[in-house]
Amino acid sequence: MVGISEEVYREVRDFLLREAELLDNGSYRDWLDCLTEDIRYQVPVRVTRDRGVESEFVNEMGHLDEDYVSLEMRVMRLETEYAWAEDPPSRTRHFLSNIRIEPGDRDDEVRVKSNLLLYRTRGDDPHYDLLSAERHDVLRRVNGQWKLARRLVLLDQTTIGTHNLSILF
Amino acid sequence: MSDEVIEIGNEFTFVRVRKVHTRNGVRLEIHSPRLGYRIQLDPLELESLTWQTTETFSRFLETPFGPRERLMRPLSEALICDRREE
Amino acid sequence: MILYQTTFGIKGVSNVTLSVGDRVNQVEQLLRRVKQNIDEGRVPAKIYNDPDIFELERERIFGRAYIYLGHESEIPHPGDYMVRYIADDNVIVVRDEEGQIRVLFNCCRHRGMQVCRAEMGNASHFRCPYHGWTYRNTGELVGVPAGKEAYGDVLDKGAWGLRPVPRMEIYDGLIFASLDAQAPSLNEYLGGMTWYLDLVTKRTEAGLEVVGAPHRWVMDANWKLPADNFVGDAYHTLMTHRSAVELDLAPRDPKFAMYGVHVHAGNGHGLGMISAPPGMELPPFWGYPEEVVRALQRSYPRPEQVEVARRINFLHGTVFPNFSVLNVMIAKDHRSAPTPMLTFRVWRPVGPDRTEVWSWFLVERDAPEWFKERSYQTYVHTFGTSGVFEQDDAENWRGITRVARGLMARDHDLNYQMGMSFLKRDPTWPGPGEAYPLDYAEANQRAFIRQWCEYMLNEA
Numbered sequence: 269m270v271g272i273s274e275e276v277y278r279e280v281r282d283f284l285l286r287e288a289e290l291l292d293n294g295s296y297r298d299w300l301d302c303l304t305e306d307i308r309y310q311v312p313v314r315v316t317r318d319r320g321v322e323s324e325f326v327n328e329m330g331h332l333d334e335d336y337v338s339l340e341m342r343v344m345r346l347e348t349e350y351a352w353a354e355d356p357p358s359r360t361r362h363f364l365s366n367i368r369i370e371p372g373d374r375d376d377e378v379r380v381k382s383n384l385l386l387y388r389t390r391g392d393d394p395h396y397d398l399l400s401a402e403r404h405d406v407l408r409r410v411n412g413q414w415k416l417a418r419r420l421v422l423l424d425q426t427t428i429g430t431h432n433l434s435i436l437f
Numbered sequence: 438m439s440d441e442v443i444e445i446g447n448e449f450t451f452v453r454v455r456k457v458h459t460r461n462g463v464r465l466e467i468h469s470p471r472l473g474y475r476i477q478l479d480p481l482e483l484e485s486l487t488w489q490t491t492e493t494f495s496r497f498l499e500t501p502f503g504p505r506e507r508l509m510r511p512l513s514e515a516l517i518c519d520r521r522e523e
Numbered sequence: 524m525i526l527y528q529t530t531f532g533i534k535g536v537s538n539v540t541l542s543v544g545d546r547v548n549q550v551e552q553l554l555r556r557v558k559q560n561i562d563e564g565r566v567p568a569k570i571y572n573d574p575d576i577f578e579l580e581r582e583r584i585f586g587r588a589y590i591y592l593g594h595e596s597e598i599p600h601p602g603d604y605m606v607r608y609i610a611d612d613n614v615i616v617v618r619d620e621e622g623q624i625r626v627l628f629n630c631c632r633h634r635g636m637q638v639c640r641a642e643m644g645n646a647s648h649f650r651c652p653y654h655g656w657t658y659r660n661t662g663e664l665v666g667v668p669a670g671k672e673a674y675g676d677v678l679d680k681g682a683w684g685l686r687p688v689p690r691m692e693i694y695d696g697l698i699f700a701s702l703d704a705q706a707p708s709l710n711e712y713l714g715g716m717t718w719y720l721d722l723v724t725k726r727t728e729a730g731l732e733v734v735g736a737p738h739r740w741v742m743d744a745n746w747k748l749p750a751d752n753f754v755g756d757a758y759h760t761l762m763t764h765r766s767a768v769e770l771d772l773a774p775r776d777p778k779f780a781m782y783g784v785h786v787h788a789g790n791g792h793g794l795g796m797i798s799a800p801p802g803m804e805l806p807p808f809w810g811y812p813e814e815v816v817r818a819l820q821r822s823y824p825r826p827e828q829v830e831v832a833r834r835i836n837f838l839h840g841t842v843f844p845n846f847s848v849l850n851v852m853i854a855k856d857h858r859s860a861p862t863p864m865l866t867f868r869v870w871r872p873v874g875p876d877r878t879e880v881w882s883w884f885l886v887e888r889d890a891p892e893w894f895k896e897r898s899y900q901t902y903v904h905t906f907g908t909s910g911v912f913e914q915d916d917a918e919n920w921r922g923i924t925r926v927a928r929g930l931m932a933r934d935h936d937l938n939y940q941m942g943m944s945f946l947k948r949d950p951t952w953p954g955p956g957e958a959y960p961l962d963y964a965e966a967n968q969r970a971f972i973r974q975w976c977e978y979m980l981n982e983a
Contacts, residue, residue: 311909313735313736313737313738315642315643315736316640316641316642317448317641317642317643317644318446318447318448318449318641318644319446319451320444320445320446320447320451321446326735326736327735328734328735328899329734329735329736329737329738329884329899329903330903331738331903331907331908331909332903332908332909333899333900333903334904337856337857337858337859338855338856338900338904340856340857341770341772341856341857341904341911342904342911344770344857345766345767345770345911348765348766348769348770349766350762350764350765350766350769350915351766351914351915352763352914352915352918352919353914353915353917353918354914426642426739427739427740427741427879428738428739428740428741428908429740429741430740430741431740431741431742431743431744431917431918431921432740432742432908432909432913432914432917432918433740433908433909433914434909434914447641447644447645447646448639448640448641448644448646449646449648449649449650450650491620491647491659494647494648495648495659495663495665495666496665498648498650498657498665498666499665499666499667499670500666500668500670501650501655501656501657501666501667501668502655502668
């Protein structure tokens with residue numbers, strides 16, 4: 269891991285784990301505090317293509333394509349009394365692994381790749397949905413704290429196997 | 438002297454295309470690594486392709502794996518050929 | 524009646540308590556009751572989750588009706604193709620080398636392998652991965668490996684091309700197909716609905732364009748619930764979408780969706796066109812940018828369409844059975860002004876309690892770039908897989924589907940009576956169909972169910 273110290277590695281890993289914990293606990297306001305104001309948060313649509321095509325991801329269309337304000341809007345919505353999709357809330361579990369860190373474009377940034385397995389279940393239905401993805405993040409140090417400045421979620425499914433994305437990756 | 442190789446493919450096959458410089462001129466080489474065929478076309482031949490219809494190519498494809506109809510080239514052969522090419 | 528028995532004969536294996544005959548009788552009885560009671564505004568919940576009804580729908584609805592496959596702009600160049608579905612049938616929608624659009628059953632004529640496995644691509648010829656049979660993108664069989672040796676050169680290639688679907692027609696860029704060779708023309712099928720589709724498809728000279736690829740996701744809900752919602756349910760916005768109203772994404776009046784016209788356009792197709800609520804100013808023509816507004820005044824075929832569109836801020840509709848349209852002005856977040864956006868839907872049935880949603884975002888090809896971007900963001904934040912409106916709809920549809928599964932649902936009538944006795948038709952309405960001057964109505968939903976009954980009882 270060229271240019272990344274053990275200390276930075278530990279800090280970044282701790283940040284990602286804490287951030288996942290906030291999402292799983294439904295602490296969305298606190299999660300917003302983990303983001304930079306210029307965050308770009310994208311989950312592009314994927315389409316099955318032949319091996320020769322460079323990428324299966326469709327740049328022009330996202331399942332989510334967010335900035336800070338729209339993420340704040342999604343959180344504010346959950347705080348109303350009428351967000352039926354998440355009331356009763358989904359029970360989610362973010363499983364993170366394969367964390368890889370590289371130096372970023374700026375001195376105060378690192379690029380982080382991680383694998384995500386997201387478990388979701390609702391109500392008394394014993395069935396669950398699993399979403400698997402690779403996340404490409406950019407973390408930036410702001411006033412001594414790591415913040416999420418960019419997240420690109422590369423899903424493994426083209427047809428999403430859950431009834432909506434009222435949850436976050 | 439070799440120019441950049443362009444790969445062009447879809448879900449059915451792919452080919453490599455490159456400009457090949459001869460001592461006195463230039464040709465366009467189309468190479469099918471899967472089937473092991475290769476053709477080098479000069480500008481006149483290429484030009485003649487421009488007035489063909491789909492019918493011509495449908496006729497070419499009457500034998501979808503080429504005239505010899507080898508269904509697959511042994512991997513070892515493919516590896517040797519491709520190395521030689523580099 | 525023969526089809527009916529075949530269908531149930533296959534399914535009957537899994538049922539241990541009832542004979543095939545019992546089950547046929549049960550469905551038959553239920554359908555007769557739906558047909559009888561719909562005039563009183565009563566529909567048994569069971570139609571929203573029943574394996575026998577679903578089997579019959581596959582045959583009688585999806586084997587006969589026109590199903591939306593995609594938009595011409597998704598395959599603009601010769602050789603562009605996409606793989607789509609008519610319920611379970613997998614088809615290749617391709618633009619051939621001459622520019623003609625064809626819909627071919629994606630099943631090799633030799634041993635039935637799926638010929639195209641990528642969801643989209645470009646090819647002049649398709650080659651089957653099983654034995655290499657090769658077809659031109661018109662469907663014509665051109666090549667068979669070892670043709671001489673294996674078939675002695677007597678294979679009649681002309682007889683063994685990829686099969687086109689029995690009927691394929693395009694209305695203003697919208698590609699529809701039917702598996703029924705006896706189906707009426709698409710124009711006849713759509714009937715009065717074309718007048719209203721024009722409001723959406725004919726706004727500018729260059730017309731609509733699909734951006735990127737559709738959102739696709741699977742929800743554990745019956746396909747008729749979203750179709751019913753889009754065909755006429757303005758009423759749900761006040762409760763289901765209350766969070767969006769509170770966040771100012773939609774007009775501040777929770778009953779805003781009431782103030783519109785509710786139109787049954789015939790053949791089960793229907794829509795609602797909603798204007799500004801009283802005491803609220805909303806821009807004319809959905810708030811489209813002036814370039815688009817100027818264009819539509821020239822592009823719409825009839826002046827009455829311009830007058831109707833002038834008052835629309837929200838439009839929702841369904842073409843029977845499972846193609847829906849939503850064209851609404853809403854805000855992309857709580858700090859932005861409302862922007863119009865357009866989405867097309869297919870509610871693809873995959874089970875009595877499972878639907879694959881296809882959701883496209885479209886925008887006028889010749890609209891200003893800033894608008895395209897804003898409209899796209901509005902779509903992604905509000906509708907589609909993660910949209911804050913869409914999320915709550917899915918929750919309701921899956922809940923209904925869950926409770927409709929049991930025995931109680933069989934004689935548990937749902938109320939379809941809204942506007943039934945007191946809401947009078949508007950005789951001055953300039954468009955086709957039956958128009959009611961209030962979108963809190965269920966005439967469209969009743970008409971949809973009637974049409975569904977006619978198909979299911981083989982009377983359409």
